[in-house]
Amino acid sequence: MTYVVTENCIRCKFMDCVEVCPVDCFYAGENFLVINPDECIDCGVCEPECPAEAIFPDSDDRAAAWAEINAKYATQWPNITRKGTPPADAEEWKDKPNKTELLSPNPQKD
Template structure:
């Protein structure tokens, strides 16, 4: 089992979750974070730390966000690892809660 970063992270990219991850399984893209599913130990520490509520247990991933399981797997292979908290996107508060953000995902 793994945790998945879902849609609400796009254009928000809060990194509070990164700070608590004991195995450094987060990877950073231009406007989104992902979790490497083979590195995640299912500790659940990251989920409550996400201010945007964008992290889900694999078995609790909403049906309309199943594509993010594949995206987390794919992008964790190419994006750099992130191990320290950074400032969120400058307009994170404006994007928090906006739906249909997949079109804005920057690779």
């Protein structure tokens, strides 16, 4: 089992989860984070830290469609080990549904 970042993270990208990850398995896109399934140790400490409630175990039905997306972008985006500054409008996007089309394939810019 691994944990998966889902649609709720798009345009929020709070990054509280990154700070608690003991194995640094988060990777950062322009407006989304992913978890590398090959690095995640299934500890679950990230799940309760996410203000957007976007992280679920891969056994959860809400994670199914996102597992492949996490695996794909974890190989393309830079690793992130510290919490950065979330987007200025993150709170406005936190609970909005149907954000999948807004997912940017671009990596985080430094």
